[in-house]
Amino acid sequence: MKLSATYVFEALPEKVFAALIDPAILQKCIEGCEKMEKTGEDTYDANIKIGVAGIKGSYVGKIRIEEKKPPESITLQAEGKGGPGWVKGTARIQISPEGEGSELQCESEGQVGGLIAQVGSRLVEAVGKKMQDEFFRKLGKQLEG
Amino acid sequence: MIPAAFDYFRPSTLDEALGLLVKHGEDAKVLAGGHSLIPAMKLRLSQPKVVVDIGRIGDLRSIGERDGKIAIGALTTHFEIESSDLLLRSCPLLPEVAGQIGDVQVRNKGTIGGSCVHADPAGDWPAAMLALDAEFEITGPRGSRTVAANDFFVDMLTSAVESGEILKSIRVPVTPKTVAYVKIAQKASGFALTGVAAVVDKAQKSVAVAVTGVAAKAYRAAGAESALRGLELSAATIATAAQKAANGVDPLSDIHASAEFRAHLARVQTKRALELAASRG
Amino acid sequence: MSVTTENAPKVKASQGYFGRAMKRVEDPRLIKGIATYVDDLKIPGVLHAEFVRSPHANAKIISIKTDTAKKLRGVIGIFTGADVNEKVGTIPCASPIPGGKTPEHTVLAGARVYFVGHPVAVVVAETRTIARDALDLTDVDYEPLPAVIDPEKALEKDSPLTHPELGTNVAFTWSLPGGDVDGAFKEADSVLKLRIVHPRLTPMAIEPRGCAASWHAGESSLTLWTSTQIPHLVRTLLPGLIRIPENKLRVVAPEVGGGFGSKLNLYAEEAVVSHLAMRLDRPVKWIEGRRENAAATVHGRDQIADNEIAIQKDGTVLAIRSKIIADVGSYCQLLTPAIPTLTGLMLCGCYKLKAVRVDVTGVHTNKMSTDAYRGAGRPEAAYMIERLMDLVASELGLDPVEVRLKNMPESTEFPLTTATGLLYDSGNYQHALEKAQELAEWPKLIKERDAARKAGRLFGIGVSTYVEICALGPSKIMAAGGWEWGCVRIEISGKVTVITGATPHGQGQETSFAQIAADWLGVPIEDIVVLRGDTATAHFGRDTYGSRATALGGSAIVMSIEKIVEKAKTLAAALLKSTPKEIEFKDGKFFVNGDGKNALGWGQLASEAYIAKNLPPGLEPGLEASSFFEPPNCTFPFGTHIVAVDVDRETGQVNILKYIAVDDCGKQVNPLLVEGQVQGGIAQSVGAALMEHTVYDENGQLLTGEFMDYAIPRAKDIPDFILGSTETPSPSNPLGVKGVGEAGTIGATPAIANAVVDALSPLGIRHLDLPFTPERVWRAIQEKGGGS
DSSP, X not given: OEEEEEEEESSOHHHHHHHHTOHHHHHHHSTTEEEEEEEETTEEEEXXXXXXXXXXXXXXXXXXXXXXXXXXXXXXXXXXXXXXXXXXXXXXXXXXXXXXXXXXXXXXXXXEEXXXXXXXXXXXXXXXXXXXXXXXXXXXXXXXX | OOOOOOEEEOOSSHHHHHHHHHHHGGGEEEESSOTTHHHHHHTTSOOOSEEEEOTTOGGGSOEEEETTEEXXXXXXXXXXXXXXXXXXXXXXXXXXXXTTSSOHHHHHHOBHHHHHHHTOTTOSHHHHHHHTTOEEXXXXXXXXXXXXXXXXXXXXXXXXXXXXXXEEEEEEEOOOSOEEEEEEEOTTTXXXXXXXXXXXXXXXXXXXXXXXXXXXXXXXXXXXXXHHTTOOXXXXXXXXXXXXXXXXXXXXXXXXXXXXXXXXHHHHHHHHHHHHHHHTO | OOOOXXXXXXXXXXXXXXXXXXXXXXXXXXXXXOOXXXXXXXXXXXXXEEEEEOSSSSEEEEEEEOHHHHHSTTEEXXXXXXXXXXXXXXXXXXXXXXXXXOOOOOSSOXXXXXXXXXXXXXXEESSHHHHHHHHHHOEEEEEEOOOOOOTTGGGXXXXXXXXXXXTSSEEEEXXXXXXXXXXXXXXXXXXXXXXXXXXXXXXXXXSOOEEEEEEETTTTEEEEEEOOSOHHHHXXXXXXXXXXXXXXXXXXXXXXXXOTTTTSSOOHHHHHHHHHHHHHTSOEEEEOOHHHHHHHSOBEEEEEEEEEEEEOTTSOEEEEEEXXXXXXXXXXXXXXXXXXXHHHHTTTTXXXXXXXXXXXXXXXXXXXXXXXXXXXXXXXXXXXXXXXXXXXXXXXXXXXXXXXXXHOOOGGGOSEEOTTSOEEOOOOHHHHHHHHHHHTTHHHHHHHHHHHHHTTOEEEEEEEEEEOOBSOOOGGGSSXXXXXXXXXXXXXXXXXXXXXXXOOSSSOHHHXXXXXHHHHHTOOGXXXXXXXXXXXXXXXXXXXXXXXXXXXXXXXXXHHHHHHHHHHHHHHHHHTTSOGGGEEEETTEEEETTOOTTOEEHHHHHHHHHHOSSOOTTOOSOOEEEEEEOOSSOBOOEEEEEEEEEEOTTTOOEEEEEEEEEEEOBSOSOHHHHHHHHXXXXXXXXXXXXXXXXXXXXXXOBSOOSTTTSOOOOGGGSOOEEEEEXXXXXXXXXXXXXXXXXXXXXXXXXXHHHHHHHHHGGGTOXXXXXXXXXXXXXXXXXXXTOOO
């Protein structure tokens, strides 16, 4: 599954970048993130509930921040496993100034395995898209706040 | 295929059911016909601690005409709708949709309310509900509220019914015979690869078209509708308008159909649904 | 001893049960829901097993943490590969190809997993619910590795390896040099090429697998109930794995809800459950779920074939060259290599080719193994040759029927040796084709197509004239005996017990074998019981697959009856004060000189035989005989299927308008069962043609793991069939039967495919791969600019 999307923020690239490496903000922006604990330089253990409506699964996994090039690019990696299988995702983010704010280009790639792939494939892409949109919508709110 | 442990309640009145939902809050799920919840539970993708089975609440299972509208109890089965003389006369779109849902066993057990609340992106009912501008009566601890179809289907697998609430009934208008539901089923599941519901009002020279199976939630094909507003329906006007049936839509893609094919089918099926509906009056 | 119609038993059918359409005696219990499948067994003290399965296609197992799960109340134990693999032998392949590379197929994963669904550990608990709960608490850490998915890429140099220890993804190669292929290609006016992809299919028997094992410590004996097609082969193979003597193992196949080849295997779960029952000294049961069935029960087909066909201008087909890549999946299961090789052997179809060369490469990938699925290599062969015949016709501008007729042997040419070395037993291919055309109202159908085309519709007609191979088969060509065994016992009361080794799993042998026995013995069919499926009762057997049961199992019964009749004549002679030679046997009665008044029936003779006070000297008590039937050859059923379809230009949907099938399976014991088999076979083929496809994504995740995504046809997808038959008896068995269990599946897919391609041919489309889903057809139309 591959997604490509552009988001616009009122904040400048430096501020957007800073938010993306702040675990407290990340936790607030990742829908269903119940726990995020630092385990090393830019690596975190996380518990995340992923799904839609009543169909949700709990995943235990890791989040890593990589390839930091402040303020223009960054890569976020996440992987987790749980009852419904496993999930893995990489988001390559480019931030460029756009007027008073910035434009963020996100190229992401996701994989799922086990039960969710076997029974939920028709919804996986839509859920992924929704999670990503939700993440950047919340990020926008954090930046405003 | 064994669900996680849960407590099971089978209230006999709506008040009792609402009481149970208040008491158990987010832990509780409402069970109607069981055709969405039980498979999800058996896969353990849904693990409610409490299941409130409303299936025996008799007054939620009825079809009746009231004040020029038709009220359908949320627990009315697809088969009861498919075989209702009243609906065949007064709102024939609904029996037409019902007859195309799943198979006989599914139609005997599945309910219109359960299906709408589940809001599956490929469910058949959402297309009909949107095309008919249905109204949903939802009841909860703070009393009843009515939600229009347009606001009812919030997102993929998400309806306007909140935790603690129960969908009580659905109201649809009396319509002429100029309606149609045209569906291409996904061969495995029987859900709609594309389903298009059309309601044609020749007197007002307006049409309503709703599409399911194509996007994350069912939608009204506004572009197609406005292209036909005030026009006489003809093969040519319909064909032109139907080209707009997937405008502004982000179609789903899976092993059964790509986004491109889904959008194409939305256009073809819109054309066919409108032609069929127009031919009926 | 081998029997052919030339030296057939002297006993004649007398009451007309043989050949009569009769309802199945099995059906009432199935319809009422009172049949006993494995899951219906009530075994006191039984424990329940659930398997922890890999969610990865290819991964190293880093750790398996079972502590939390083991603490769950009611969990008896959790066993991993480290606990089990040294104590249980490996899963065998019974049809290895010399020079092939075989990975060690341990019953549970060792250091690595090789496909999604690979069993990694097994939980045993007091209830199935507890076992299921424990699955969620078992924590396996994997290190995922790149998966090998595309069998063609798997052959490239830099491909990752499914089994690194083998150093290659090639499981085996097999070549069939049938005749002077190069000479035939030189001689040809032209050579046509066609690449054909047979998609992977999932058998999806209505009853998933399941087994239960009970260890009797006092007797040191094990009983295994398993939903299998092959209890006897399991009893042959399993003792070596669980290390008990064969005569301490009883295998029972109770009611079995379909197999389609997918239960023609020895599976890891059967060995693990047996081992655990012995190890824990408690009965253990495992019932497969649908998702497990989709992921970890063998798949079928999955071949890619590059074909070249050498032809003359007049439509004569000289030779075929075919390079087949068979995706065998992670392991070679029982018959995996035999499937694509059977494709090669059957590639001549019902045509007189001079030469055929087939090169098969079996390739390991990180998927479930492929193995037998209804037709098992023949549907692929029939599909290839029948598509090629249509290609020849369209390239030369000839009528596809004429091209077929041109290349068919005459009925007088049988037995006929093919370029691939098979001996076709008997046939009259033209007759079946003519009859099918008659039923199809051929000239009218052609006119209908022409009119539809003129009106702008995409209307097509497809024909397939197929031949297949059944009654597998002579022991010399089979891995572990190709005979069949049967026993007939006249009980002391005169009732008749028939025991067959050809274990049914839905075919209706309890009815058809009773029909045979009733006629040959001259007794009412109600007096006959057919026992099957238990190695303690049916001492020998090679079971049911390859449409072999009636031809071989039925013949073993007839042989046994012949022996009993001979013995009964000796007894009757003593009682009637005559000689055996003078005793006549007719309609179940033994008499002398037409003296019906003093005739003896089976009841009297049985009573004398067992009470044994008046036996002539030297005659053993009892009236029972058993026989092994060893066939001299396989049988070769054939037929013609004709299909008319209509393709929706805008949506790509294929609508089957008309379906005609004429099948020749030799003599028919019960035409109703024949029709049922043909209907079921065609239905499965409609699935294969229009909707079925097992899909793995590029990471080896199975995307068709449930009926939500794996489409099998529903009743409304199946057209009304016009069915007919011709009857060309087989000389290979005393009944003259050929077998019909797979015919529909073999004949139908190419007929539908030819019809769809014919419908699309006005757009310039010459081939399309299966399945013809709306999007695939729509895209093909779009590419040719033929859409709306």
